[in-house]
Amino acid sequence: MSQLFSPLTLSSPKGPLHLANRIVVAPMCQYSAEGGHATDWHLAHWTQLLNSGAALMTIEATGVNPEGRITPHCLGLFDEACAQALSDHLGRARKLAPPTPVAIQLSHAGRKASSAAPWRGGAQLTLGEGGWSTVAPSAVPHNPNDSDPKALDSDGMHRIIADFVSAAKRAKDMGIDVIELHAAHGYLLHQFLSPLSNQRQDAYGGDFEGRIRFPLEVFKAVREVFSGPVGMRISATDWVDGGWTPEETAQLCVRLKSLGADFAHISSGGLSPQQKIVPTPGYQVEFANLVKKTSQLPTMAVGLITTPEQAQSILELGQADMIAIARVLLYKPRWPWEAAAQLNGHVSASPQYWRCLPQEASKVFSTPSKS
Numbered sequence: 001m002s003q004l005f006s007p008l009t010l011s012s013p014k015g016p017l018h019l020a021n022r023i024v025v026a027p028m029c030q031y032s033a034e035g036g037h038a039t040d041w042h043l044a045h046w047t048q049l050l051n052s053g054a055a056l057m058t059i060e061a062t063g064v065n066p067e068g069r070i071t072p073h074c075l076g077l078f079d080e081a082c083a084q085a086l087s088d089h090l091g092r093a094r095k096l097a098p099p100t101p102v103a104i105q106l107s108h109a110g111r112k113a114s115s116a117a118p119w120r121g122g123a124q125l126t127l128g129e130g131g132w133s134t135v136a137p138s139a140v141p142h143n144p145n146d147s148d149p150k151a152l153d154s155d156g157m158h159r160i161i162a163d164f165v166s167a168a169k170r171a172k173d174m175g176i177d178v179i180e181l182h183a184a185h186g187y188l189l190h191q192f193l194s195p196l197s198n199q200r201q202d203a204y205g206g207d208f209e210g211r212i213r214f215p216l217e218v219f220k221a222v223r224e225v226f227s228g229p230v231g232m233r234i235s236a237t238d239w240v241d242g243g244w245t246p247e248e249t250a251q252l253c254v255r256l257k258s259l260g261a262d263f264a265h266i267s268s269g270g271l272s273p274q275q276k277i278v279p280t281p282g283y284q285v286e287f288a289n290l291v292k293k294t295s296q297l298p299t300m301a302v303g304l305i306t307t308p309e310q311a312q313s314i315l316e317l318g319q320a321d322m323i324a325i326a327r328v329l330l331y332k333p334r335w336p337w338e339a340a341a342q343l344n345g346h347v348s349a350s351p352q353y354w355r356c357l358p359q360e361a362s363k364v365f366s367t368p369s370k371s
Helices: 040-050 080-095 154-173 188-193 208-225 246-258 285-295 308-316 327-331 335-343 351-356
Strands: 008-010 017-019 023-025 056-063 102-107 178-183 230-235 263-267 299-301 322-325
Touching: 040 056, 040 080, 056 080, 056 178, 080 154, 102 154, 154 178, 154 208, 178 188, 178 208, 188 208, 188 230, 208 230, 208 246, 230 246, 246 263, 246 285, 263 285, 285 299, 308 322, 308 335
Parallel strands: 023 056, 023 322, 056 102, 102 178, 178 230, 230 263, 263 299, 299 322
Antiparallel strands: 008 017
């Protein structure tokens, strides 16, 4: 059997979660919510992704409070109305696809909140433009032209932890299988990790131990209320001299495993406009490999992994346990089907699609698990 299409089990206090293959749909912001509420765009989007053949589908970065959204158009899980809208649209999407575990990425954008959608320039919005005041570990803006965020005090940090916990409980109640905490791409938990954005002089800043304290407190609080698999997405490097490093990422994952983490999802960048990245195929895989070898956590690799052969090679070399796919799935929504045809793998699909395959790929679909 192809390694890409071999099963994987994620352990958790709730019990094992069995994944049919090693392909994960990475979270992809759609900037299409209304007041934090999921819309019909999400219904269509999730239905497509759940029919992709991937073993796990991750819902985009979802704000744990209104101020934690990246844009006014981002999903939220900060009140019961948000939860009802998300549950309703996700429930309908799941009825239109084979049974597939679903993860949600819980997030707080910190100083990168209150931004315009990318196709509207992505700049920070003023109060008059529908924006809001932002918070961060320190009063250091992401861009020089941004307003200074408010440095969080102890009460503010405790409120944000409580918001993560409340969102996790709502996710549990609606049947979400996996929670991924967002500590990548320059958002709040990443801002605490990096010395470039965290210039605090208290117990939550300074050395490595201080900078990882708040993200670990968030993780511990969520772990206590959510019994399914919980992991963290981490930017392994800021790509800026003096910033967060791959070695620190690996040591953070050692700590996360000791606290009950079930996986790590390794990306990079997003904290500073000064970053210097030269993206090449699989340019982040070496970071996932370091985390996997150091922490022994099940690890996802992501970033310009675009061909089945490339994904298969990463797994065969033992560099990661799962392959997270994002933009290529927007361009090729049935990429896992093509990968299965090339690598002699099997995927599940809705019966309406069973007759679509060319003859040479006729054995791609596995025995259906529902009629």
